Amino acid sequence: MYTATGRPDTNAVLRQYSPLVRRLAHQMIAKLPANVQLDDLIQxxxxxxxxxSQRFDLAQGVQFETFASQRIRGAMLDELRGSDWASRGTRKSQREIETAVQQLEHRLGRAPQESEIAAAMGLSLTDYQGLLGKVRGTQLVHLEDMSGDEGDEDFLDRHVPDSGETPMSRLQDRRMREALVQAIEQxxxxxxxxxxxxxEQDLNLKxxxxxxxxTESRVCQLHSQSIARLRVKMREH
Structure with missing residues (x-):
């Protein structure tokens, strides 16, 4: 497995640890939007x-799998950052919508109507619906959601364990699915x-x-509004 310099042989490493890559990719993609491709993460x-395998130094006193897991997750996160389509401006608008939804839900005790959200944002209904069309909320999770308010970017370390599934991780995933189903029902x-x-039916907007x-644009607006409501619910979860 190691060369004369004490570093792992790359070809042997790729053969032996490719299952680790696949496991990390599967664990990660379970937390990501449907438009993320598993093959892209694996690659x-x-x-x-x-x-x-090139950077590992046996003298550092850490196991190769531990070191490799960090590099693998980092490479996957870089791939996600590079392919995340939404601009910062778009995400800012979506967060503003979600903030208005959250505040209204707490105040009204029910799901707010579009006109109420528009008024809370100081927009006309037409302008608000136009904003929904621009946001096109196709993602329940954005990469910016993976880091905390203080710039914490250890999303993968928190959500993608190195040692496979544990009873606690399975319980957390089940609770997350149950929370999402409940949020959709509301x-x-x-x-x-x-x-x-x-x-569920896999129909397109048309x-x-x-x-x-x-109109198709109206469906897009309704979809964006649904995503905003769901993201509020899941964030509270």
């Missing part, structure tokens, strides 16, 4: 593994229908628009 992880009926048609008898 980035293999690059991280190869880099680890959506207004039309938004709940949009989410069902989009994610097909959903035909079913609802509205």
């Amino acid at each position: 980035a992880g293999m690059i991280g593994l190869a880099d680890a 959506l207004p009926e039309r938004e709940k229908l949009v989410m069902s048609l989009y994610y 097909e959903i628009a035909a079913i609802l008898g509205v």
Whole structure:
């Protein structure tokens, strides 16, 4: 496994530790939006593994798997950062929508209507709906959500354990799924229908628009609004 200089042989490392890359990729993708491709994470992880084999120094006194796991996760996170499509401005707008939704829900004790959210943001209903169209909330999780208020970027260390599934991690995942199902059930009926048609029936926006008898842009707005509500609920969870 090691060369004469005490570093792992890259080809042997790639063969032996490729299951580690796949395991980390599967664990990570379970926490990410559906548009993230598993193969992209695995490819980035293999690059991280190869880099680890070149940088590892046996004299450092750490196990190679521990060192490699850090490099693999770092490479995967770099891949996610590079492919995350939403601009900071877009995310700022989405956070403003979510803040308004959260404040109104706490004050009203129910899901706020679009007109109420628009008023809380100081926008006309037309301008608010236009903002929903620009946000196009296709992600329940953004990369910026992976870091805390103080710049903490250890999302992967907190959510992707090195040693496989544990009873606690399985319990946390089950609770998260249950919380998401409950949050979807609390959506207004039309938004709940949009989410069902989009994610369960795998219909596109045009097909959903035909079913609802509205424009495709209106479906996009409803979808963005649903995502904003769900993100508020999941953040509270």
